[in-house]
Amino acid sequence: xxxxxxxxxxxxxxxxxxxxxxxxxxxxxxxxxxxxxxxxxxxxxxxxxxxxxxxxxxxxxxxxxxxxxxxxxxxxxxxxxxxxxxxxxxxxxxxxxxxxxxxxxxxxxxxxxx
Amino acid sequence: xxxxxxxxxxxxxxxxxxxxxxxxxxxxxxxxxxxxxxxxxxxxxxxxxxxxxxxxxxxxxxxxxxxxxxxxxxxxxxxxxxxxxxxxxxxxxxxxxxxxxxxxxxxxxxxxxxxxxx
Numbered sequence: 328x329x330x331x332x333x334x335x336x337x338x339x340x341x342x343x344x345x346x347x348x349x350x351x352x353x354x355x356x357x358x359x360x361x362x363x364x365x366x367x368x369x370x371x372x373x374x375x376x377x378x379x380x381x382x383x384x385x386x387x388x389x390x391x392x393x394x395x396x397x398x399x400x401x402x403x404x405x406x407x408x409x410x411x412x413x414x415x416x417x418x419x420x421x422x423x424x425x426x427x428x429x430x431x432x433x434x435x436x437x438x439x440x441x
Numbered sequence: 442x443x444x445x446x447x448x449x450x451x452x453x454x455x456x457x458x459x460x461x462x463x464x465x466x467x468x469x470x471x472x473x474x475x476x477x478x479x480x481x482x483x484x485x486x487x488x489x490x491x492x493x494x495x496x497x498x499x500x501x502x503x504x505x506x507x508x509x510x511x512x513x514x515x516x517x518x519x520x521x522x523x524x525x526x527x528x529x530x531x532x533x534x535x536x537x538x539x540x541x542x543x544x545x546x547x548x549x550x551x552x553x554x555x556x557x558x559x
Contacts (some may be wrong), residue, residue, distance in 0.1 A: 367551070369548075369552075372548070384548065430547065433485065
């Protein structure tokens, strides 16, 4: 069974450009989470999907970030326009049910904004 | 709001020796989950061990065990017989189980980078 996969693994963009990160959760997992780790800081929650619906987006930093989950399958996280402080590693995780005690993580996308 | 603190940015251990990674947390909730995740250089985070707050018995997974002190809000990870493959970033995480809590979202510490010397 394939794990959580994220694309791209690394992205370098200029300030002001747009970047779209993609996450493919484990098949059948209704719950999908996005997290971000800025260098040297904690991994922070961004948002949580249950199927195609946003359950909690309280961690989204501002309106430059837009997350979607088409048909309850893969998810995208778009940053437009990107700022220097958006640099970091973006993690995606999935779990079958809301209260599952284990979330499965992808390898992350390292975003560098220059 | 809940917080998780890992006070050791980096730790080092000799192969085959034992090392303990510290984690403290703050919460007003009585029931919750605590986790240790490992992120090797390949960057995929893997669950190492979990602890349910209502269970007094410390969780154990092979060479990994925790010392859970609920009153002190402490959750340390002990790695016995350290192996080269244990070298990684280790993250301590908290998850609420109460209604109105973080609803399943993980709250992480900053991580501890563990090096294993041959």
